[in-house]
Structures are given as C-alpha cells and as structure tokens.
Amino acid sequence: MEIIKNKKLYLPDFQFLFDKPILPFLIIAFGVAMRLIQYLANRSLWADEAVLALNIVNRSYLELLQPLDYDQGAPIGFLMVEKLAVQILGNNEYALRLFPLICGVGSLFVFYELAKKWIPKSAIPIGLILFASLGYLVYYSAEVKQYSSDVAIALLLYLLLLPLVQQKLNLGQIIKYSLVGAIAIWFSHPSIFILASIGGSALLINFWHKDLSKVKKLLLIYSVWILSFVMFYFVSLRNLTGNETLTTSWGDGFPGSPFDIIWMLDAFGKFFYKPLGFSKWVDGLAILAFLVGCLSCWLSRKKILFLLLSPLFMTFLASFLHQYPFRSRLVLFLTPFVIFLIAEGGSFILTKSKSRPIKIISIFLIILLLRQPLAKAIDLIEEPLNYSDIKPVLSYIKKHQQPGDILYVYQRGIYQFQYYAEKYGYQEGDYIIGVDDLDKYDGQELSITEMTRYEKDLDKLRGNKRVWLLFSHTHIPAERRFLNYYLNEIGIRIDTFEKPG
Incomplete structure (x- = not known):
C-alpha cells in the first residue's frame, strides 16, 4: 500500500476567473438589469419626487431658473433635461425617471473604464459587483432626483479630465477641458468638488515637477471653471444657500465646530451604511477593506490614492465651512471612489494571503462582503422598492x-x-x-x-x-x-x- 505524505488542501486560484474578458460585461449586464427592473416597476412618485416633478411640469424653461417651490433645489441643467423629457414623452413617471436611468446605466460603463486605469485586474470584479448591486445606487437610477446624474458626472469628469494631471496641453485641449468643467457645474452641484479635486491634483503634481508652462495652461482652464461657477452661483446656488428651511433640514450634515474630528469620523462611518448601503456588521468589514485598500495604494500608487481621496477631502472641507452637508444621498457621488478602494483592499487581501488558513479566511470575508449587496439586489427582482404607492x-x-x-x-x-x-x-x-x-x-x-x-x-x-x-x-x-x-x-x-x- 502506498502512503501519500504532505498532500496539501487544494484552494481555488481565483485568478483564472479574473482573466475572463467576459466577466466584467456580465457584471455590468446584471447592474443594467437591476436598474431597468426598478425603472420598469413604474412605482408611484413619492413625496420628495412629487415636489420636484410639480416644479418641472408646471414651470416653463425660463421659470426653472427662478427659485423652486416647496423648498426644492436641483441643478439647472438637470431641470432642463427633465423638462425636455416631459415635453417629448409626456407627463409621466417614465419620462421623469428616464435621465436618471440613463445616468445610472452609463455610470456602470464609466466606472469600468476608470477601474481599468486605477485598480488591479483582480480588484475590478469586486468593484463592479459592488457598484452594480449596492441598493442606493440601483434605487436612485429610477428616482426623479439628481443623485444618479451626480454619480455619473463625477465619474465622467475623472475619465475626461485625467489627462490634465500628466498630459501636455495644446490649444484644442485647453478649450475642450475648459468647456467640460464649465458645463458640468450647471448639471451637478457636487461637480464643483470633483473639479477642485482633479484641478488641485494636477496643479500640485505639475508644481512638483516644476512644469510652469503647464501650470499657466491649467490656471487658464481653471479661470473658465471659476467664471462658470460664479455665474451659476448668482443664477441658482445663492438661492439654495439662503434657504433657511433647506439648511435646517440638512441638520447633522455639518460639524459643530471647525475642530470636530469626532463628527467627521462618525459621518464617514455612517457613509458606509448610507449611502453605500452596508448594514449590520458588514459595514465594519467594508471599512476594513477600505483601509487596506488605502494602504495598498499608498505602498504602490500614491498618486492614485490622492486622486481617489481628494473628493472626500473636498466635500468634508465644504461641510466644515457649512457650505455642503455630508450626509446620506447628498454624498452619493462619492460612493464610486470609496468602492474603488474597497475593491483594492479586497484584492490585496486575496492575492497577498500566503498561508492556507489566512487564504481561506480572506476568501470567506470577500464572499461575505459581496453577499449582502447581491442578495438585496436580487430581492429587487421580486419586489422593487416602493416608498409610497x-x-x-x-x-x-x-x-x-x-x-x-x-x-x-x-x-x-x-x-x-x-x-x-x-x-x-x-x-x-x-x-x-x-x-x-x-x-x-x-x-x-x-x-x-x-x-x-x-x-x-x-x-x-x-x-x-x-x-x-x-x-x-x-x-x-x-x-x-x-x-x-x-x-x-x-x-x-x-x-x-x-x-x-
């Protein structure tokens, strides 16, 4: 009889899955299906949607430039697109939710394009699964609100404006990047933080490399963005910041003092519950993966870590200045950047685990991290979210x-x-x-x-x-x-x- 010694427990190598070119597109297709199911359910408008819909339906294009009724606020570009949809397709829920749906579906593809640039190949499926299935990202893709378009515009700005960081700029590019940023401001309030993040990163990097010629070109682009912002502020934003009912409703979205670090840590911890959507103890697991992802990026790609964290820093800065609340759906646009780092952390844990017990635990933890959002998304197939029917x-x-x-x-x-x-x-x-x-x-x-x-x-x-x-x-x-x-x-x-x- 032959005795076999030192036979090792076989553990699957997930690398063969990550190498499948079709996998990302299958995940994207799943994300598209989830968003379509929520959209096609054609649920009743609930209170928050109805107040904005009444403004869109009952006002002319010119009247949409004036302060909205019922203490509402939305970017002018978003309102104009919504008005156009209603005029073409009629006054119904499908027309009102079409633009958010397009943004929700489009953001899946933009997320994937950025993932290929920013995170390891083994991290892309983790990031895509989270981005495709997390509940609030799915839900707001079929809501008459601007939060889905905020996410899409944030991702699109990074995709289009990344060349500002390293690429040499000619006249055509200066005009193109100037217009992209100037237009985005009118379609998404948080785009201001994204532009500040990209612009600040590009400026610091080129200062570091002492490329003064590039710095001058960047300042020219930024001056166009600032001019657009000033115009937008006096046309629309000033009315929002002066609305006492709105600022009161934002409540705990602001810190109590300029040195309230406890508030900041608490607000960031709550961010993993809402709008990311992790509940119970899984939000702790997501925070751990995020921190590991930050460490992984710091060790190998500091520039990417800076680009991913800078929107968070800019938004917190605005909150400390009491200019923008850091709470729930208002910071949905930050979710993709945190998801990139969670995916980075998950990939690092999987690929760097050498011992067999650690490898088993790592696989188990990643499955637990992905299981909750996937299970909740699949529940939507049987029962799409419906707040007030x-x-x-x-x-x-x-x-x-x-x-x-x-x-x-x-x-x-x-x-x-x-x-x-x-x-x-x-x-x-x-x-x-x-x-x-x-x-x-x-x-x-x-x-x-x-x-x-x-x-x-x-x-x-x-x-x-x-x-x-x-x-x-x-x-x-x-x-x-x-x-x-x-x-x-x-x-x-x-x-x-x-x-x-």
Missing part, C-alpha cells in the same frame, strides 16, 4: 366614491396628490387639503399645539355622511396614532384600503 389608492377611491362624498387629503400627502389629481379626474374644489403642521416651529414630533390644530381641522368634517381620508407620508408614529384615535372618536370607519406608504 398612491396610484392604486387613488384608483380605489375614485372607483368607490359616491356623489356627495367628501375627500380629505392629509397635509403630508398633498404634493403626491396634486401631481396625480388631474390624472384621476380631480379638480380644485373636489377635495379638501388638510391643515399644515407646525414642524418648522416646533420640530418633527407631535406637539400639544399640533394636536389641537388637527382636532379643529377634522372637526370641520363632522355632519358629512361619508368622508374619504387619504393619508400618505405619515412618517411620524405619534401623529399617525393620534389621528387614528381622534377619527375613531368622531366617526365610524366602514372601509380601509392600504398600499405601502
């Missing part, structure tokens, strides 16, 4: 409403209702808008004054034989409980129809 509720009311019935619309749902009212045959006078809350004055909780205010408003409905009450966006539990309690005191519920939100 008002359309079937309106259909139900319209179908069962009888002559003489009163329709009362709860005040937090008025913008959704106003967007859909005409589509369901409601004209002014066919419904009652509920009394406004006092949140601007007494915060987001239910106060005694608000309770009295709601009681008086609902008391006006007494004496009617049948009243329909449409509730939407009831996101304050205490308020919802009180309204249900009081309505049961003054009337008898004979029917209920509910949908999500």
